[in-house]
Amino acid sequence: xxxxxxSRVLFCVLxxxxxxxxxxxxxxxxxRAPRLSDEQRAIYDAxxxxxxxxxxxxxxxSGDYRSAFLIQDIDGDPETEALAFIExxxxxxxxxxxxxxxxxxxxxxxxxxxxxxxxxxxxxxxxFSTLSGGRTVFAVTSVLSSDERNASVFRYRGGELxxxxxxxxxxxxxxxxxxxxxxxxLLVRCDSAAKQSWAEFYVQSGTGLEMWANVSxxxxxxxxxxVTVGKLNDVTTGTxxxxxxxxxxxxxxxxxxxxxxxxxxxxxxxxxxxxxxRRVNNLTELSNPLDINNDGIIELTGTVxxxxxxNIDPSxxxxxxxxxxxSMSRFTEKYYGYYAASQGYVFFIPPRWQGNVTARLTDNGTxxxxxxxxxxxxxxxxxxxxxxxxxxSPLSDELPDDAFFLGExxxxxxxxxxxxxxxxxxxxxxETELKNAFKTLEQ
Ligand SMILES: [Ca+2]
Ligand SMILES: [Ca+2]
Numbered sequence: 321x322x323x324x325x326x327s328r329v330l331f332c333v334l335x336x337x338x339x340x341x342x343x344x345x346x347x348x349x350x351x352r353a354p355r356l357s358d359e360q361r362a363i364y365d366a367x368x369x370x371x372x373x374x375x376x377x378x379x380x381x382s383g384d385y386r387s388a389f390l391i392q393d394i395d396g397d398p399e400t401e402a403l404a405f406i407e408x409x410x411x412x413x414x415x416x417x418x419x420x421x422x423x424x425x426x427x428x429x430x431x432x433x434x435x436x437x438x439x440x441x442x443x444x445x446x447x448f449s450t451l452s453g454g455r456t457v458f459a460v461t462s463v464l465s466s467d468e469r470n471a472s473v474f475r476y477r478g479g480e481l482x483x484x485x486x487x488x489x490x491x492x493x494x495x496x497x498x499x500x501x502x503x504x505x506l507l508v509r510c511d512s513a514a515k516q517s518w519a520e521f522y523v524q525s526g527t528g529l530e531m532w533a534n535v536s537x538x539x540x541x542x543x544x545x546x547v548t549v550g551k552l553n554d555v556t557t558g559t560x561x562x563x564x565x566x567x568x569x570x571x572x573x574x575x576x577x578x579x580x581x582x583x584x585x586x587x588x589x590x591x592x593x594x595x596x597x598r599r600v601n602n603l604t605e606l607s608n609p610l611d612i613n614n615d616g617i618i619e620l621t622g623t624v625x626x627x628x629x630x631n632i633d634p635s636x637x638x639x640x641x642x643x644x645x646x647s648m649s650r651f652t653e654k655y656y657g658y659y660a661a662s663q664g665y666v667f668f669i670p671p672r673w674q675g676n677v678t679a680r681l682t683d684n685g686t687x688x689x690x691x692x693x694x695x696x697x698x699x700x701x702x703x704x705x706x707x708x709x710x711x712x713s714p715l716s717d718e719l720p721d722d723a724f725f726l727g728e729x730x731x732x733x734x735x736x737x738x739x740x741x742x743x744x745x746x747x748x749x750x751e752t753e754l755k756n757a758f759k760t761l762e763q
Contacts, residue, residue, distance in 0.1 A: 323672040340532065362430040363389060363402050366422050370432035371408050378405040378417060381463070383445030392448060394476045396455040399424055403458075405443045417441060419460055419474075421481055440464040440474055448662060449494045452502035453524030457484065459505060459506065461492055465558060471507060473522075490517075491544035491561075497521065498578040499557030506530055508561060508583040512542035519561055519576060521583065533583035537574050538593065540565040548609045550618040552646045560609040560618065571606055573620060575646060586649055587728040595644060595651045596622045603681055607659045610709045612643050612666065612759075618642035619654055627678040627693040638679055640669065658688055661761055663708050664729035665736055677703065677747060684719045692747065703747045705739040706758075724751060729760040736760070 364690040367375065377388035390403040402422040410416045419436045440462035459473045471492050473485040491508040502523065510517040517537035522529045528594045541563030552558040552575070558575040573596040589595040598621060600606045607621040622642045629637040641659040644651040657668040658679060663686065669677065678693045686708050692701040706726070707719060711733045719737055726736040738754050749757070 356424065358367040359391075360389070363391075363404070363422055366430040366432055367404055367406065367420060370435075371406070375408050375418075378407055378443050380405065380443045380445050380472070383447070385446040390446060390648075392456070392458075394421075394448075394456050394458060395478075403446075404429065415441075415573065417443065417462055419472075419481070421476060423479060433479045434476075436472070436474070436481050436483060438462045439470050439486075439645040444469055445492075447492070447494045447505075449503045449505065450531070451494075451505055451522065451524040457524055457529070457700070459492065459494070461489075464488065473505065475528070482528070483492060485522065491547055493547055495558075497549050497559040497576075498583070499551075500578070500745045505529070506559070508537060508544045508547070509539070510542050510544065510563075512566065515539045517563070519559070519574075519585075524660045535576055535583050535585045536588050537561055537585065538563055538565070538572055538588065541572075542573075545571065545606075546573075546608045550609070550611065550620060551616055552618055554617075556646075558618075558646070560620065562608055571600065572596050573609055586646070592649075592651055595622050595642075596620050598641075599634065599637075599639060601635050601637065601639075603637070603685070605659055605661050607641045607661070612655065617645065619648060620651060621659075624656075627675065629678070634640075640680060641666075657757075664732040664734050664762075665706075665708075665727070665758065665760050667706060668759070670753050670757055675748060683707075692745075702741050703744070703745050704749060704754075705741070707737045707738050707739060709737065711735045724754060726754065726758045729759050729762060731763045 323649040362526050379388050380386050388405050391400050393399065394401050404420040404422060406418050406420055407415050408418050413667055417438045417440055419438055420432055421434045422430050423433045425431050438460060442463040443465050444461040451457055457473055457475045458528060459471055461469050461471045468488055470488050472483060475482045475484055487507060488509065488526065489507040490510045493506045494503055496503055497506060507520045508517065512582065516539065519535045519537055520531060521533040523532045543564040544561060545564055546562035548560045550557065556577050560573050561576065562571060562573045564571050572593065574585050576583055576585050587596060598606055604623060609618050609620050610616060612619045622644065623639040624642055626638045626640055642653060643655040645654050655668045656674060657666050659666050676693050677690050679688055679690045681688055688706050689702045690704040709716060711728055720739055723737040723739050723743045726738050728735045736758065740748050742748065
């Protein structure tokens, strides 16, 4: 979005916030509103003329476009058109969520040209894209119920709206998902009853939309929680779809890449699937695919128990995150670590600790102690404690004088200190090892 459009949208939001409060009370007063531009007033009048003045503005709940009026060029002619989201009363008294398109006539006056009844009660979000075609198409998503949304995709040509697609979905996105240079529309759809999920990619064709690729997603996925697009290695851009399995605390990520056989899910029904499973609980946070070492390549994540937790109830197990790279259809381990997104940092387990050191949370979960493996209850074997302090506050009395400053997360205003109770323990880390292992996660 360029600055001009941004200011337009902002203006619409400001104006329409005002409009919304007046729409059912005093239209005459509204027309005298000094903040209403001539264009805004003309569009509002055209909408009123088409609905006998009985309508309610509906604001998209999320996304980049939050106004009930969107002024955009949607057909490729030099002029802008207006999309309006309103609720009107149908003949049987039902409330109809309606997309109304307004355009200028030959004399430059705004008038309604077409309407479309969207399913559902509220507009969720709006997307504009050329979808690898010459001209803009747009998608409007609407809320059908608390857990169901519908996407409608349109093209506007010759003064008419053409509906190209209408489908329920779990996730919608528009972007260049595989580094091909053109944009696709992605709908991920989960049918948990049938235990089937799909990632459907659409592009524009001469007559409408065509499905560019359709890939199966994990059979147990029932909610899409994250979609990350990025480089998996020097030659591959992939789309990583993170899902929750059947409302449990188990999450996984399917990795979609473009091959000479088309778009392929390298995790589906392969051994790779288990490597992206994350089991989260009150002690273990969910880690999404991320470029954890800032080299431009995304790392995929999985979880494993810290040593010694194997026989403890799963809800009480502290788990390590494993970061893996992807190349030649295989995942390879890169790092193990304690991922503390809410505290704003990650601590990578040094290689000589692996299998030899476990961990436990202390101080209401804000601090972590690392200690010799299989001795979770032995306080004397703590080789490192990481303490989180609010930045800028006087240091806690509990922080020893020799605490080592690890870093600061300026976004979260937190500072991190390493305390090594016994430097003589063979597993104690040097300052260099500490610096290499610690990383803040700036938002
Ligand atoms: Ca136009
Ligand atoms: Ca990386």
